[in-house]
Amino acid sequence: MHNNMSHFSLKSLFGAVFLFFAFSFGLNAQDGAKLFKQNCAVCHTVTDQKLTGPGLAGVFDRAPKGDWLHNWILNNEKLIKGGDAYANKIYNENGKAAMTVFEGQLTDKDVDAILAYIKNPPPPPGAGGDKVATADQSGEVKEEKGGIDPLYLLLGGIVIIAIIIGALRSVRHSLQNSYNRKEGKAETPEMTFGQEVKEWISGHRRLVGVFVIIIAFGGMKSCWDACYRLGVYYDWQTQKGYHPEQPIKFSHKLHAGDNEIACQYCHNSVEKSRHAGIPTVNICMNCHKGIQTGPQYGDKEIAKIYAASGFDPKTGTYANPQNPIKWIKVHTLPDHVYFNHSQHVVVGKQECATCHGDVKKMTTVEQKSPLTMKWCIECHRKTEVAMEGNAYYDKMHKALKEKYKGQYDVKFTVDKIGGLECAKCHY
Ligand code: HEC
Numbered sequence: 001m002h003n004n005m006s007h008f009s010l011k012s013l014f015g016a017v018f019l020f021f022a023f024s025f026g027l028n029a030q031d032g033a034k035l036f037k038q039n040c041a042v043c044h045t046v047t048d049q050k051l052t053g054p055g056l057a058g059v060f061d062r063a064p065k066g067d068w069l070h071n072w073i074l075n076n077e078k079l080i081k082g083g084d085a086y087a088n089k090i091y092n093e094n095g096k097a098a099m100t101v102f103e104g105q106l107t108d109k110d111v112d113a114i115l116a117y118i119k120n121p122p123p124p125p126g127a128g129g130d131k132v133a134t135a136d137q138s139g140e141v142k143e144e145k146g147g148i149d150p151l152y153l154l155l156g157g158i159v160i161i162a163i164i165i166g167a168l169r170s171v172r173h174s175l176q177n178s179y180n181r182k183e184g185k186a187e188t189p190e191m192t193f194g195q196e197v198k199e200w201i202s203g204h205r206r207l208v209g210v211f212v213i214i215i216a217f218g219g220m221k222s223c224w225d226a227c228y229r230l231g232v233y234y235d236w237q238t239q240k241g242y243h244p245e246q247p248i249k250f251s252h253k254l255h256a257g258d259n260e261i262a263c264q265y266c267h268n269s270v271e272k273s274r275h276a277g278i279p280t281v282n283i284c285m286n287c288h289k290g291i292q293t294g295p296q297y298g299d300k301e302i303a304k305i306y307a308a309s310g311f312d313p314k315t316g317t318y319a320n321p322q323n324p325i326k327w328i329k330v331h332t333l334p335d336h337v338y339f340n341h342s343q344h345v346v347v348g349k350q351e352c353a354t355c356h357g358d359v360k361k362m363t364t365v366e367q368k369s370p371l372t373m374k375w376c377i378e379c380h381r382k383t384e385v386a387m388e389g390n391a392y393y394d395k396m397h398k399a400l401k402e403k404y405k406g407q408y409d410v411k412f413t414v415d416k417i418g419g420l421e422c423a424k425c426h427y
Pocket residue numbers: 036039040041042043044052053054055056059062063069072073076090091092094095096097098099100102114
């Protein structure tokens with residue numbers, strides 16, 4: 001009987017573990033929704049509703065067949081410039097508004113997942129509804145469908161641990177009894193878990209006391225840390241002020257300041273993608289093939305560019321092996337945060353200096369902003385959405401003004417377009 005019990009518990013343990021993983025993997029099917037929300041929902045809905053880009057309902061019927069949609073999503077520019085008829089038609093019909101190029105950001109698998117999602121979108125929530133509210137950029141994609149809520153993972157974990165404890169208890173109990181039988185002693189009766197816990201506690205009062213204190217302190221410490229990181233109490237705990245020494249003494253002051261080279265010349269994806277990007281050594285070589293000495297370090301630092309690119313200044317050829325420069329990242333957001341440069345720089349019309357400080361004066365880049373959640377949110381609360389004369393908003397502008405007439409003094413800060421929604425910034 002007891003053996004059966006433990007057997008049963010072990011089986012249910014494996015069953016639960018299996019179910020748990022199957023559940024997590026099954027959720028991959030939701031990736032399309034999540035990817036769409038992160039990459040496309042600012043410009044598209046999966047209904048007929050037009051934002052910056054056309055509503056994507058029925059797109060499988062109107063667009064060319066085969067790989068066309070796949071290629072378009074990865075690199076629409078290539079199709080338009082390549083003279084593709086349908087690409088140019090929709091480009092002109094949409095007032096030559098540019099769609100983001102996703103090559104390098106999305107994998108083929110991501111694109112397939114997004115296409116599968118567009119093909120089978122979720123049913124629209126509550127019919128009727130307010131047109132403007134759906135134009136509020138999240139389209140039909142709602143938070144719940146965006147992936148696994150960490151809470152479920154946590155609860156899953158707790159359930160599994162509870163099952164493991166239960167299984168181990170039964171195993172121990174039946175081992176104890178078979179030992180007792182062998183020794184000819186009486187079987188110990190099975191206690192309920194609660195009884196067992198009580199008995200153990202009364203036997204180990206001092207130990208329990210110490211544990212309670214440790215856990216209480218641990219809890220306080222992690223609350224404290226979390227608040228720090230969220231920037232709720234102190235900004236100084238962040239990485240603000242961080243300015244590591246880089247492998248090459250590259251100076252923004254010399255390049256972007258004294259020589260007035262545009263930020264976008266080197267950070268050339270900042271207007272097109274979520275990443276600003278760090279230039280490859282080829283970009284350095286555009287100038288340094290010719291400029292072989294600098295004002296401060298002579299040829300010493302520039303020699304490192306040649307070592308990285310495989311360039312031999314004596315022969316003027318790329319004869320040597322290449323060796324990418326390992327720049328040290330200055331700004332980092334945790335993986336669970338989504339931040340998009342093009343949205344802030346192009347659509348939101350924010351200057352680099354607002355977030356990065358006066359980089360033109362820096363010899364080594366320094367992190368000037370705390371990059372906490374509080375920092376993001378404070379700016380979203382006070383910054384007005386740049387709607388006037390912004391192609392991105394021309395369509396929505398009138399409708400929004402109409403909707404909120406008298407409510408906000410027709411003053412639209414970023415929070416009014418969803419800039420405080422958790423899912424906008426969190427995966
Ligand atoms: C910055 C805005 C923007 C983003 C982001 C964007 N698009 Fe577009 N998309 C457009 C515009 C504008 C067009 C219309 C063609 C043009 O003007 O280039 C378009 C056209 C399309 C079309 C063709 C529609 C038709 O009617 O034939 C598809 C499909 C498409 N986009 C899919 C996507 C997917 C998938 C994503 C996300 C991975 C995405 N787009 C992200 C702006 C955007």
